[in-house]
Amino acid sequence: MDSKITFTVNGQSRTVATDPQRPLLDVLREDLQLTGAKYGCGEGQCRACTVLLNGKAVASCMTPVAEADKQTIVTIEGLASGDKLHPVQEAFLAEGAFQCGYCTPGMILGTVGLLNELPNPSEEDILSRMQRHLCRCCHYQKLLKAIRRAAGQTAQSAAPK
Amino acid sequence: MTRDFTTDEALSPDYEETAERVDYSFGLKRRSFVQILSAGLLIAVSAPALAQRRGGRGGGGTRSIAARIHLGKDGTITVMTGKVEGGQGARAELSQAAAEELRVPLSQIQLVMADTSLVPDDGITAGSGSTPRTVPAVRQGAAAARDLLLDFACKRWNVDRNAVQLKDGKVTDAAGQRTLTYADLAASDDASKALEQPIPSDVTLTPVKEWKVFGHPASRPNGRDIVTGAHKYPSDITRPGMLYGKVLRAPSYGAKLTSVDLGPAKAMKDVVAVQDGQFVGVAAPTAFLAEQARAAIAKTAKWDLSPHPASKDLFDYLKQHAHDYPSASPFADELAKAKHALRQSYHVAYVQHAPLEPRAAVAEWTDGKLTVWTGTQNPFGCRSDLMRAFHLSEDHVRVIVPDFGGGFGGKHTGEVAEEAARLAQAASRPVSLRWTREEEFTWAYFRPAALIEAEASLDDKGTLTSWHFININSGGSAVDTPYRSGKTRCQFLRSETPLRQGSYRVLAAAANNFARESFMDELAAAAGTDPLDFRLAHLENPRLRAVLETAASRFNWKERASKKSPNTGVGLACGTEKGSYVAACVEVGISQGNITVRRVCEVFECGAILNPDNLLSQVQGAIIMGLGPALREEMRFENGEMLNASFRKYHVPRFQDVPALDIHLLNRPDLASAGAGETPIVVIAPAIANAVFHATGFRVRAMPIEVPKL
Ligand code: FES
Numbered sequence: 001m002d003s004k005i006t007f008t009v010n011g012q013s014r015t016v017a018t019d020p021q022r023p024l025l026d027v028l029r030e031d032l033q034l035t036g037a038k039y040g041c042g043e044g045q046c047r048a049c050t051v052l053l054n055g056k057a058v059a060s061c062m063t064p065v066a067e068a069d070k071q072t073i074v075t076i077e078g079l080a081s082g083d084k085l086h087p088v089q090e091a092f093l094a095e096g097a098f099q100c101g102y103c104t105p106g107m108i109l110g111t112v113g114l115l116n117e118l119p120n121p122s123e124e125d126i127l128s129r130m131q132r133h134l135c136r137c138c139h140y141q142k143l144l145k146a147i148r149r150a151a152g153q154t155a156q157s158a159a160p161k
Numbered sequence: 162m163t164r165d166f167t168t169d170e171a172l173s174p175d176y177e178e179t180a181e182r183v184d185y186s187f188g189l190k191r192r193s194f195v196q197i198l199s200a201g202l203l204i205a206v207s208a209p210a211l212a213q214r215r216g217g218r219g220g221g222g223t224r225s226i227a228a229r230i231h232l233g234k235d236g237t238i239t240v241m242t243g244k245v246e247g248g249q250g251a252r253a254e255l256s257q258a259a260a261e262e263l264r265v266p267l268s269q270i271q272l273v274m275a276d277t278s279l280v281p282d283d284g285i286t287a288g289s290g291s292t293p294r295t296v297p298a299v300r301q302g303a304a305a306a307r308d309l310l311l312d313f314a315c316k317r318w319n320v321d322r323n324a325v326q327l328k329d330g331k332v333t334d335a336a337g338q339r340t341l342t343y344a345d346l347a348a349s350d351d352a353s354k355a356l357e358q359p360i361p362s363d364v365t366l367t368p369v370k371e372w373k374v375f376g377h378p379a380s381r382p383n384g385r386d387i388v389t390g391a392h393k394y395p396s397d398i399t400r401p402g403m404l405y406g407k408v409l410r411a412p413s414y415g416a417k418l419t420s421v422d423l424g425p426a427k428a429m430k431d432v433v434a435v436q437d438g439q440f441v442g443v444a445a446p447t448a449f450l451a452e453q454a455r456a457a458i459a460k461t462a463k464w465d466l467s468p469h470p471a472s473k474d475l476f477d478y479l480k481q482h483a484h485d486y487p488s489a490s491p492f493a494d495e496l497a498k499a500k501h502a503l504r505q506s507y508h509v510a511y512v513q514h515a516p517l518e519p520r521a522a523v524a525e526w527t528d529g530k531l532t533v534w535t536g537t538q539n540p541f542g543c544r545s546d547l548m549r550a551f552h553l554s555e556d557h558v559r560v561i562v563p564d565f566g567g568g569f570g571g572k573h574t575g576e577v578a579e580e581a582a583r584l585a586q587a588a589s590r591p592v593s594l595r596w597t598r599e600e601e602f603t604w605a606y607f608r609p610a611a612l613i614e615a616e617a618s619l620d621d622k623g624t625l626t627s628w629h630f631i632n633i634n635s636g637g638s639a640v641d642t643p644y645r646s647g648k649t650r651c652q653f654l655r656s657e658t659p660l661r662q663g664s665y666r667v668l669a670a671a672a673n674n675f676a677r678e679s680f681m682d683e684l685a686a687a688a689g690t691d692p693l694d695f696r697l698a699h700l701e702n703p704r705l706r707a708v709l710e711t712a713a714s715r716f717n718w719k720e721r722a723s724k725k726s727p728n729t730g731v732g733l734a735c736g737t738e739k740g741s742y743v744a745a746c747v748e749v750g751i752s753q754g755n756i757t758v759r760r761v762c763e764v765f766e767c768g769a770i771l772n773p774d775n776l777l778s779q780v781q782g783a784i785i786m787g788l789g790p791a792l793r794e795e796m797r798f799e800n801g802e803m804l805n806a807s808f809r810k811y812h813v814p815r816f817q818d819v820p821a822l823d824i825h826l827l828n829r830p831d832l833a834s835a836g837a838g839e840t841p842i843v844v845i846a847p848a849i850a851n852a853v854f855h856a857t858g859f860r861v862r863a864m865p866i867e868v869p870k871l
């Protein structure tokens with residue numbers, strides 16, 4: 001049976017009446033036309049579907065929409081402020097960290113989630129956290145450059161002046 | 162050297178760039194379809210389509226300038242191509258091609274790709290063909306438009322060609338007083354007539370030493386849309402009133418549907434269900450509901466199962482079913498008098514492309530006309546498939562290919578578009594159909610498995626005196642050896658294939674190079690020679706020698722190969738395919754049967770470099786992608802069912818697999834540019850296999866590579 005679920009997406013409050021078991025990914029894409037989060041496997045193995053749930057990177061394909069009730073979600077569409085890209089988006093663009101780009105929204109939000117938790121991650125932190133993200137174009141070298149670049153920026157701005 | 166194939170067809174370069182089609186024919190009973198075919202009614206549709214499949218690779222033929230380039234009165238420049246962008250960099254490269262010849266900044270070019278109602282047919286995007294064939298075609302069109310602008314200025318000012326200069330999209334007269342632009346040309350009276358002229362074949366292209374755009378890094382023109390999520394991939398396309406589809410799949414390979422009850426699906430609110438012969442599918446307002454409907458009717462479906470070989474028996478099966486398997490060694494005399502005679506077999510498993518975006522299509526019918534948005538490498542081929550499946554004429558089908566999420570040779574077909582179109586027809590609404598990962602791992606096509614048998618002889622000086630090489634099932638790409646090898650015969654034999662198979666990045670060249678380069682290492686060992694020296698002693702091609710020697714010296718091969726350190730090995734391999742040349746030296750670490758590729762030094766040469774940044778990305782991506790089939794990837798199946806149709810069980814490369822990479826791109830501005838997205842992959846597996854031998858003394862003869870736990 002459908003339930004009413006209300007959450008904040010990219011700063012806006014949204015209410016959907018839907019089966020609470022539907023994956024958050026489907027609701028974002030089909031009901032709210034936020035197609036930036038991608039389907040790649042539907043079972044937590046690729047993280048193309050990553051969104052931020054209360055600032056944490058989660059696999060939206062594995063998150064029933066009921067779990068998002070009264071929570072705050074950020075998708076790739078809500079990361080920039082107007083024309084100003086988020087620093088992680090800037091870093092990805094500057095490094096050309098995409099080939100087909102299908103993994104990119106998930107990679108960017110995965111990086112934002114990582115930096116929210118660890119503003120100054122070590123190489124090992126980056127590798128172990130990003131290990132769950134797949135890029136089938138195998139663009140990992142440039143992805144790593146972009147992630148390090150983004151990490152460098154946050155570390156700098158987090159450092160006491 | 163002789164080159165034997167079992168059939169003439171195999172000689173066509175198109176042979177391997179195809180995949181087994183899912184032959185849908187909707188709305189007609191099979192019998193009547195056959196009758197119509199034999200009555201010749203459908204031939205009018207399928208014959209040109211066939212001609213297009215066969216001839217449509219290069220985008221040749223005479224075309225008007227206007228078919229390639231549209232000049233707007235507002236100064237916009239729109240370039241049209243039938244090529245697609247799946248991450249390989251065609252959008253940037255073809256934009257560069259136009260900008261270079263038009264002498265405009267790269268940012269001024271708008272590139273329309275792969276919309277069959279707008280663009281010329283540049284053939285399938287495959288086989289590294291965009292660089293050698295479509296880049297010149299776009300350059301010619303752009304150069305012709307450039308000449309029109311120059312002529313226009315000369316006429317207007319009544320001066321001759323050497324009195325004008327074209328830079329940054331502006332023609333200036335000698336005094337630097339007057340200027341004219343493409344917008345002025347577009348606004349002139351006879352512009353449209355001039356642009357309707359065919360592109361002259363003798364138009365002059367900008368020589369390499371004058372390149373301003375080519376040879377410099379060009380980033381992906383729509384990169385900003387990629388990082389903001391604004392770009393709409395095929396699976397993101399949304400149409401008003403659109404439903405989401407699901408297709409009922411057979412429980413196993415070869416199973417035939419005998420009955421199904423659509424009732425349970427039709428009883429669900431807003432659900433549409435359809436059966437058309439073996440095709441059964443549903444559409445619903447959400448994918449979640451569509452899946453419930455599919456599951457409900459799946460319970461009612463009855464199937465006739467058919468026996469299917471298991472992957473553990475695969476290589477026996479391929480050999481038993483090989484066509485024209487030779488009854489005896491052709492060079493028995495050489496083998497008899499040789500100092501050393503060697504014979505080995507190599508196995509290469511089926512692998513999946515697993516592009517991150519699974520097959521997806523949105524289909525919409527309006528007044529009997531069909532529009533489809535889909536991720537295919539073959540837009541015009543997909544249009545032909547739709548015409549055939551729905552008995553439509555060319556002007557009733559439009560295929561649009563938005564930049565999509567990876568292909569690697571795995572999206573040459575249009576089955577998902579046909580399925581979406583059938584569902585949309587049943588629903589009288591647009592339908593989006595996105596294959597699941599499991600469908601992709603089961604019903605898409607696979608890189609063909611290979612059984613390769615190699616036999617060679619050496620004389621007492623360690624020189625090859627004969628070479629016999631047979632590829633069974635996987636294909637003829639790079640089956641010929643680049644080495645001088647005495648009496649030589651290289652063959653590709655077809656077999657029966659248990660799985661649906663088709664193209665994959667570099668085709669059979671990966672399997673053939675794996676076997677050849679592994680075998681060369683064994684021969685070097687038999688001859689008591691260093692693997693590098695052994696290869697060079699048999700190698701004449703200067704371009705292949707150059708990449709091999711450069712890789713060896715960058716890697717410090719001689720010193721590292723002569724050292725033995727526990728659990729560490731080094732190996733090398735080289736090869737050529739699609740007009741480009743590659744060599745790699747690798748270092749691996751081995752413990753408990755686990756192989757870690759620590760370092761890869763690869764040297765690659767593909768003629769004049771057009772876009773150095775993208776070339777580097779392609780080489781990096783190919784190397785890392787190549788680690789998968791080398792070390793782990795393998796489709797396993799039994800009783801017609803896939804045993805590992807998931808990223809949980811089928812392990813593709815991830816961040817922690819990335820080795821230290823030393824990539825060197827050899828630029829040869831004096832040579833024509835060849836495509837580069839494929840060939841860099843061919844040396845990875847054999848170099849690793851040879852390094853495993855160096856470390857352990859164990860000879861690897863299968864991909865994926867396994868070493869016994871020591
Ligand atoms: S789609 Fe969610 S992890 Fe792959």
Ligand code: FES
Nearest residue numbers: 099101103135136
């Ligand atoms: S860029 Fe294609 S999947 Fe990552």
